[in-house]
Amino acid sequence: MTATLSSRKKARPASDTRAELIRIGSDIIAHKGFNSTGINVVLKEAGVPKGSFYYYFSSKEDxxxxxxxxxxxEYDAQLDLTLGNPDLLPLERIRRYLRTAIDDMEACDNSRGCLVGNLGQELAGQNESFRLRIDAIFSSWQARVTRCLVEAQEQGYVDPAADPAALAQLLQMGWQGATLRAKVSKSVEPMQRFKRMYFEQILGVKN
Structure with a gap:
């Protein structure tokens, strides 16, 4: 059976439909978690027929x-504006990155946090594919911070005896914890406190 002209006009390109499913799925998963998100809910919200899901994805895991x-x-594109901004001094890039995250948390009323971090807590112990993908993403983000700290060290802003990779890992681990605490307490104060302590007590510079 062929589609009528009118139905063709209404149909979305496959790439648009897939992107819309991902967008809606991201929003629902951010609020409910992956395991509690049903595919039927995503399809209904997107207005996509139930049988179409497996045209775009081989499984719920996929x-x-x-x-x-x-x-x-999307997050990498945001990091290009902060950690990857050559017009800012290296430590100011990190400050801008953290301030942006705090602003984003306030904008969502402390309800979402980092989607990758949330899914890491939920799924890393359950699914190896998710664990490996999330670990690779965290490593990529950590490498960006490391490059900033190496540059700051070369410019004399960071102790020459310090290990930039270890400092970057500490920032990432502490920031994930501060973000989780902000969600639980419904306040960005834990994030602000960690940011201040990291710069003043770990790096030894003014926040």
Whole structure:
């Protein structure tokens, strides 16, 4: 059976439909978690027929990995404006990155946090594919911070005896914890406190 002209006009390109499923899925997963998100809910919200899901994704796991990759790509673009901004001094890039995260948390009323971090807590112990993908993303983000700290060290802003990679890992681990605490307490104060302590007590510079 062929589609009528009118139905063709209404139909979305496959790439648009896939992107819309990922967008809606990301929003629902951010609020409910992956395990509690039903595919039927995503399809209904997107207005996509139930049988169409497996045209775009081979499984719910495949869908979840696509959601993670989409979030990571979007987040990388944001990091280009902060950690990758050559017009800012290296430590100011890190400050800008943390301030942006705090602003984003306030904008969502402390309800979402980092999607990759949330899914890491939920799924890393359950699914090896998710664990490996999330670990690779965290490593990529950590490498960006490391490059900033290496540059800051070369410019004399960071102790020459310090290990930039270890400092970057500490920032990432502490920031994930501060973000989780902000969600639980419904306040960005834990994030602000960690930011201040990291610069003043770990790096030894003014926040």
């Amino acid at each position: 869908f979840g990995l696509a959601v993670i990759d989409d979030f990571a790509a």
